[in-house]
Amino acid sequence: MNYYVCLHQEGISSISKLIHKAHANNYNVVATSINANMLPMDPLPTDPTYPATLLSAVEWNSKMIFMLSDVDVDSPNEKLRQYSKEALLRDITWAEHLQNNGSVMVRLRGPNNDNLADIIKTKAKGNWFVHVPITNPELTTFEHRQDASESDIEQAQAVDPWSWWNNLRFAINHHPKVKVVLELSDSDRPTRENVRRWLGEPIEAIIIPSSLFVRNRNNYYVLLKEWQVIIGHFISVRANIIISTNPNDNAISQYADYAKKLINDNSDTHALNNYENMLEIPLQPLCDNLDSYTYEIFETDPVKYKLYQEAVKQALLDHVSDNEAKRKKIVVMVLGGGRGPLARAVFNAAQLTNSKVRVYIIEKNPSAIRTLSNMVKTLWSKQDVHIFSKDMREFQPPELADILVSELLGSFGDNELSPECLDGALKLLKPNGISIPCKSTSYMNPLMSAVLHNNVSQLTGTVPAFNCGYVALLKNVYHIDEPQALFEFIHPNRAAKVDNTRDMELHFKAVSDCVLNGVGGYFDTQLYKDIVLSINPLTHTPGMFSWFPMFFPIHPHKIKAGDRISFKFRRCVDKEKVWYEWQLTAPELGDVHNVGGKGYNMKLG
Amino acid sequence: MNYYVCLHQEGISSISKLIHKAHANNYNVVATSINANMLPMDPLPTDPTYPATLLSAVEWNSKMIFMLSDVDVDSPNEKLRQYSKEALLRDITWAEHLQNNGSVMVRLRGPNNDNLADIIKTKAKGNWFVHVPITNPELTTFEHRQDASESDIEQAQAVDPWSWWNNLRFAINHHPKVKVVLELSDSDRPTRENVRRWLGEPIEAIIIPSSLFVRNRNNYYVLLKEWQVIIGHFISVRANIIISTNPNDNAISQYADYAKKLINDNSDTHALNNYENMLEIPLQPLCDNLDSYTYEIFETDPVKYKLYQEAVKQALLDHVSDNEAKRKKIVVMVLGGGRGPLARAVFNAAQLTNSKVRVYIIEKNPSAIRTLSNMVKTLWSKQDVHIFSKDMREFQPPELADILVSELLGSFGDNELSPECLDGALKLLKPNGISIPCKSTSYMNPLMSAVLHNNVSQLTGTVPAFNCGYVALLKNVYHIDEPQALFEFIHPNRAAKVDNTRDMELHFKAVSDCVLNGVGGYFDTQLYKDIVLSINPLTHTPGMFSWFPMFFPIHPHKIKAGDRISFKFRRCVDKEKVWYEWQLTAPELGDVHNVGGKGYNMKLG
Structure with missing residues (x-):
């Protein structure tokens, strides 16, 4: 999993210098206004801020997030609305010219974004990042206001920027190229519930304003524990990090290092990363034969077969201490033997309990039988083990089982038809026999x-x-x-x-x-x-x-x-x-x- | 572009040892019979040759090409046909079990492969490599036969293994997962035309039998020049290399090194590799505005603008040496200025010929105009240059041009509508003016x-x-x-x-x-x-x-x-x-x- 740490600054003197500075300070990407200037702001088409040749096409695409002009295309004021629309479309045209598959960011200013939605729907060439404050930004102003009443504050707390995003999301018909960039605020920490809900959204990145950092005893910039936890949750759902600061900030490399440490601490790196959020059609091992790749994944589970072994062990102990004589062999049937992991658990359990077992392995996949047969001849040559290439529902056993062991369970328990298979195998079991699982x-x-x-x-x-x-x-x-x-x-x-x-x-x-x-x-x-x-x-x-x-x-x-x-x-x-x-x-x-x-x-x- | 060099051996003692040996001798992949044995050949399903646990799933997929049993599922003998079908299906089941996205190879024995085609069509889970001799394998037997007449040889030459593949290809309805592996033969070198035709086929690899190698003066194994050329052609269309030899051959690392050298010498490594055989919808620069990425690719062509510069230079020389006075400015219009490469060629040509030029750049893409405007203010601040953000067909010039320069050509010449655009721009040109191109x-x-x-x-x-x-x-x-x-x-x-x-x-x-x-x-x-x-x-x-x-x-x-x-x-x-x-x-x-x-x-x- 590759995360990026992005440096966001405005009022810079040159985009290429910003990229150079960001790179030297351990950032992979920069974000800045698309109207970032070498010449004055607000250009006409014929009055350029910078030429396209400033960076290579690859750099425009991979190193830049463009902040579009912070205008209000949904303003109630028609003139302002019209001007805003022109400015935004001009920015988008320029961004599409520079980036053939890049990223633009637009800020939500309130709940009404219908015109913005129309623009996004027709202009989603690259990625759209929708910049949303995690709590109502008005709340931040109360810190400096003497006149705010309790009810003012309560009212502001009721404003929920998530709903701004939610409205927009429906207006753009859940467009898959549109993602959320969440801005944290130093004056207001989101509730746990607020954070949890955002984890269900397509979070591209979180913006950490540099003002969120505090100095620790060693004079290093760090984040408070509470913020670390919040940011950690977002990192765990693969959010990237944008550090927002001003061009004169001298601590930017500390922020980047700190962000990378947070990413390191909070990103899962298990081998199944690639499966996150991916939809797979459930296996149907009853009608399809599993392949070696699938068996291998299951066999590498570090916990499952240990617990199976423990279960068989306890069942053997209970069964032996019953009325049965110690020297009598206990018949264990493994239903769906695969490439042998359950049988291995049974042999281990027998050894640990000093029990004598006769193991029947029933397996309907002829390719798995090949591997099982090899194991019988090599690993298990001294065991009392018998393989049957059969569907368990049709198997005619030479004797009945004391214990049935199976792992026919799917993600939803019964969805790989364990109930039907185990009901069909009931005839294999002695009247006082045990089924694992039960x-x-x-x-x-x-x-x-x-x-x-x-x-x-x-x-x-x-x-x-x-x-x-x-x-x-x-x-x-x-x-x-x-x-x-x-x-x-x-x-x-x-x-x-x-x-x-x-x-x-x-x-x-x-x-x-x-x-x-x-x-x-x-x-x-x-x-x-x-x-x-x-x-x-x-x-x-x-x-x-x-x-x-x-x-x-x-x-x-x-x-x-x-x-x-x-x-x-x-x-x-x-x-x-x-x-x-x-x-x-x-x-x-x-x-x-x-x-x-x-x-x-x-x-x- | 990643090529592989594969070691093919039969009669080996163990697949894992073969992989180990191949790796130690510079091969990436091995090919061997799927019935390669630790135990005797021709297994029943319950009599395994080797267990699936011998290799990891990744290794089965990435390191192994399985040669399916060399049986004749299209034999006229029904019993043989039936046996062959069973053997082949058994092999395929086992291959599908070991490889979830791997590669199996099957050898064509002659022109009739309808039954094989039926099997391939229903069983194309991974890749199918169809093994075809590049010339009729019967020809090789004549070397050792005293009794072969001229007409026997002629008859054999008329047998064309390409037609075996061609019949199969139509029978499997051009299945995209089926590719050709071509086997070279030491006794018969294919004609140039035979090789050329194969280059139009989906060639996965070529098999070089070790007997094709000869020792050079330094006692190294090399290939004759003629074979180098033939193999080089296949490498240039991205064919991989399979070296086929016996398990006792001690020169296998020499073959691998030699194959890698051939690959190195014959594989194009230009930056546009990724576009090979890819279908792109042609650009429509007249109705769509090009983006920076597209301009950038065109601008990096090392030849095109040099030739444009040379053309403008000669046109200027011819025009100036005409009746015009030396001090008079020559008006050059660049039709479709893009990000400036043609204008640059014009300025260079003017400097080289000591000519005075006034350059009008007409460009309809407003984003390109931004970059051009910046260039006028910086690079070209001392030039007599004027930019017009216009469609050339609607442009009203302040004066007429001596020379029009344009690069409106598409891959098929006129397919980006250069005829229509240049006809529309005719009104910009003086009666004796020059159009580049003409x-x-x-x-x-x-x-x-x-x-x-x-x-x-x-x-x-x-x-x-x-x-x-x-x-x-x-x-x-x-x-x-x-x-x-x-x-x-x-x-x-x-x-x-x-x-x-x-x-x-x-x-x-x-x-x-x-x-x-x-x-x-x-x-x-x-x-x-x-x-x-x-x-x-x-x-x-x-x-x-x-x-x-x-x-x-x-x-x-x-x-x-x-x-x-x-x-x-x-x-x-x-x-x-x-x-x-x-x-x-x-x-x-x-x-x-x-x-x-x-x-x-x-x-x-």
């Missing part, structure tokens, strides 16, 4: 995520995108409320008539105004007794990365603070397939998504 | 290019792709015949009634069987007297890169050696636009492409 529960919560919404929208040409569920490493996300339990499945399920359909309505509450873009899906599973794997954000198993959450999209829905948000979720089953249907039921009734599994379903065969 | 001519020839065809096909979803003309840096191209002159335009055109429509039919001849994919378009222009710019491949101005050729596609058409190929080409004009229509007229009558300019046209306003 329970799985899915969870869901409402989410705001402009980035996920854009990613879904981009698929609409090729798939019924709003009727699909996706696997996604959620990053730019605002959790509107906490996850709640949805469906539960118990294994072994010895019910006379097994029913794996489910139907549930869950109710959530919004703390702030926001936009609802869909539902996050998670699961936890009880392997054995108190040994649990979880990807529920509230209880996530530390260090485990085998499963990303799911995301079920809906079309954007404006939500007010205090609104109740309700969702109906159904798990439907017919002879060929299993599918989910989801529907917003409050604050308004939405469409039922994925009716009949037409967008997305899990094949049973 | 003539331009377009050229065309028939081309085979599988890569360009695939690139056009990929656009069909979004644009009327076979009715567009494209600008393209032609690389993987076979010139079926030499270019011929098409349309000519003279400037100034003082005809009473100017007609810039054109209509022409040209006739070519095919030397070899091939596939016609479209027409290449080029131009040359006479700037002044004998000073010419050309992108006609036969006369290309050395070192000039401002213009790439054009490509006008047609749907693939099989051509026989000796066929006459005829094309009709029309330049059409109406009030709003100019467009081309093209049509194959022999050996068969094809559709008229781009009727009425519906796919692609040049706007006049």
Whole structure:
């Protein structure tokens, strides 16, 4: 992940000198007014501020963020409005000339930006950065005003610049090239909730005014702990940093170093970075055979198989100390053996408990069987292990199992059809046998995520995108409320008539105004007794990365603070397939998504 | 451009050892049978040759080319055919398991490959490399046969492995993931024409058998000059190199070093590499304003403006030595001034000839005017220079010009509407005035290019792709015949009634069987007297890169050696636009492409 640290200065004498200075002080990019001057401001087309030949095309594109003229194209004053529009269009023409794929920044001055939206929609050649204060800028003026009453301050606090952005976002129809640059202010620290909500937005960068820095005991410029935490959150969702200061500031290299340290401390650098916010079609291991790449990723999880091993260990101990004799072999069946990680956990557990085990590995993927067969001949040549190239639902065992071990769980628990597979494997298990896992529960919560919404929208040409569920490493996300339990499945399920359909309505509450873009899906599973794997954000198993959450999209829905948000979720089953249907039921009734599994379903065969 | 050098060996003891050995000897990739063995050949699914865990998924994908079993799925013997199909599908399943985006290679054994084509069409997950001998492999056996008659040899020479590939290509419907790997043979060197034709195919790599190497005086392994030239041609179209040898060969590092030297000597490394075979929509500078990036590329051409300067210099000398007095200023108008390169050429020419010039620069792009204005104030502050922000067709000059200088030419000469612009600027020129350029001519020839065809096909979803003309840096191209002159335009055109429509039919001849994919378009222009710019491949101005050729596609058409190929080409004009229509007229009558300019046209306003 490459971040940039950008130096923003106005009133400079030369763009090339600014770039040179920024580079010498450890900045990658500069931001300055597009009318930055060698000659006086406000040029006519024929009265240039600087020639295009000042920098190379690559430099214009990669080193410069252009601040467009700070004019009001939505002014109620027609003359001012007209002048502003001309000035802005002139700036944009010049920016488009200099940058064929660059970045321009425009400042929001208030809630009304319809004319600005019209301009952005027709002129989005490169990237548009929309500059928004993180709290109402008026609040900053009260510091210096004796006459402000409590009610003045309260009124100003009610002005929410997020809503300025939100209006604009709808007016430009969620344009994917438009991103937010958030400006922090030294006079007013945003609330935790304010910050959390912004994390669901497409944040390009945050502007840190140099006035936010304070000197520490060693006379170095640093940020207060509270600011570090806030900025850290934005860095973790890949926001870049813009330091805004004046041309005479001598501490700019300290700011840059400090910003780089913050980036270093707060940016995740795990190997799965590339998957952030990406939408993936969920695996269907029952009808598609997994490839080596997929097995390899799962096998490298540092936590999952340790917990499986621990679960098998405890089950063996419980089972052996039962009425069974110590010398009798315990039959363990691994359902879906893959390239061997579960079997390895079983052998380890047997060794640690001094148990004798006979292991049957059932695997339907003939390519995985090749690797398993090799392991039997080499690594496991002294084990009592038997491989069967079969679908577990059709497997006829030579004997019944004391313990079944499987890892058929998907991101949403049951979405890789573990209930159906394990029900089909029930006949393999002794009446007093154990299933690992023994329970799985899915969870869901409402989410705001402009980035996920854009990613879904981009698929609409090729798939019924709003009727699909996706696997996604959620990053730019605002959790509107906490996850709640949805469906539960118990294994072994010895019910006379097994029913794996489910139907549930869950109710959530919004703390702030926001936009609802869909539902996050998670699961936890009880392997054995108190040994649990979880990807529920509230209880996530530390260090485990085998499963990303799911995301079920809906079309954007404006939500007010205090609104109740309700969702109906159904798990439907017919002879060929299993599918989910989801529907917003409050604050308004939405469409039922994925009716009949037409967008997305899990094949049973 | 990154090439790889691959080591191909069979009968090896272990894949990981092969990779290790290859790496230690300077190879990036290895190729070997997918059934390469630690255990005996021909495994059953349950009898593995090696486990998937032998290499990481990244290594399987990036370090391995799998040779599929050399079986005959198109055998006339049904039993053999059935066995072959099973073996091949088994190999493919295993390859797809190990590589999620890797490369498999299959050898063509003869002209009939319909069953193979069916398999490839349904199983193209990664890349398919089709292994073809560059000449008939039977020819090699004659060396050792006493009994071969002249007619046997002639018959074998008539067998053309290119046609094996060509049949397969049509059977798989030009699948873009299928590429050719050509094997050279030590017993038979291909003709120049054979090599030239292969350059129009999607060549992934060439296989050099180690037996092709000979020892030089210093006892180093080298290739004969003739082979160097042949391989150099393939490298220039980005073919990689596979060295094929046996596991006991001790000279493998010499081969790799030699291959890298050949790559180094024969690979173009100009800055525009990324444009090879890419289709670009031609610029329309008359209705769109160019950006700085585009100007910058043109300005860096090391040849073009030198020739312009030379042309202006000679024109000034001729004009001054006329009846004009030495002290009189010569009026030069630059039509389309851009960011100043033509004006610079004029000032240089004036200085070199000691002439006095007054320069009017006419430019319609207001952003370019900014840079020009800055240049007037700085670089040219002592020159007699005047800038006009105007369309040249509407410009009212304060006086008439002695010399008009323009560079309005596109890749096809007239396709950026230089005829219409210069006709419109005729009123600016004195009756005895000079136009630089004074003539331009377009050229065309028939081309085979599988890569360009695939690139056009990929656009069909979004644009009327076979009715567009494209600008393209032609690389993987076979010139079926030499270019011929098409349309000519003279400037100034003082005809009473100017007609810039054109209509022409040209006739070519095919030397070899091939596939016609479209027409290449080029131009040359006479700037002044004998000073010419050309992108006609036969006369290309050395070192000039401002213009790439054009490509006008047609749907693939099989051509026989000796066929006459005829094309009709029309330049059409109406009030709003100019467009081309093209049509194959022999050996068969094809559709008229781009009727009425519906796919692609040049706007006049």
